[in-house]
Amino acid sequence: MTTRSVSRTAASSMVVAALALVGVQAAGQTASAAPKTAASVVTCTAANTKLTVTEVSRPINHLLLKATNTGTKPCYAYSAPFLRAGADAQAPVAWNEDSTPQAVVTLKPGESAYAGVLTSSPDGEGGGTEKTLGVIFADRNGGATDKEKTLNLPNGGVFFNSAAAVTYWQDNAADALTW
Known part of the structure; x- marks a missing residue:
């Protein structure tokens, strides 16, 4: 034993x-x-992305903001964009907190991120037709990154009221327009 x-x-x-x-x-x-060296990822800014804004047929009173990485490095599209509806806007368009994605959207060169913009609602107050949309990217801490990029709004102008809101950046247009 x-x-x-x-x-x-x-x-x-x-x-x-x-x-x-x-x-x-x-x-x-x-x-x-x-890998010996990881590819460095930078913050998406107006300098390394191309921004476009288009009107969509559905849902009504919505715009689609598209940011395409034109740089040579991947970039992070943090949070939601800061938007200024019209040149005289006193405050940025509210962020739709319900649209927060599970992870920060990472854009490889040539890839795009999307944000849906609710321009108005019957529940909103006041408002007016605006001709431009100012866009500033958010940084890692939720602050503004750099200079504003001003886009012309479709059809010579879009009506905005107090119900206006923008989604967080999404990796596809369908998710951005869900909110």
Whole structure:
């Protein structure tokens, strides 16, 4: 009986040692499989993206804002864009907090992000027809990144009222227009 327990103890020690060795080898393989230098990702700004705004037929009273990465590095489209409806706007268009995606939208060069813009609602107050839309990207901390890019609104102008809101950046147009 003593012989068996020594044999089992010795065998289990060898198994533990073998597993430890395999773990060390696997860790070495994982580390060597990682890229030597990760591609640096920058924040999307007016300088490294092309912005367009279009009117959509559905849902009504909506615009689609599209940001396409024109840079050579991937960029993060953080949060939602800061929008100024018209040159005389006193405050940015509200962010639709319900549209927060599960992760920050990352755009490889040539890829696009989308934000849906609700321009008005019967529940809103006041308002007027605006000819331009000012766009500023958000940074990692939710602040403004850089200079505003001013876009001309379709059809010579779009009606905005106090119900106006913009979604967070989405990786496809359908999700941006869901809100």
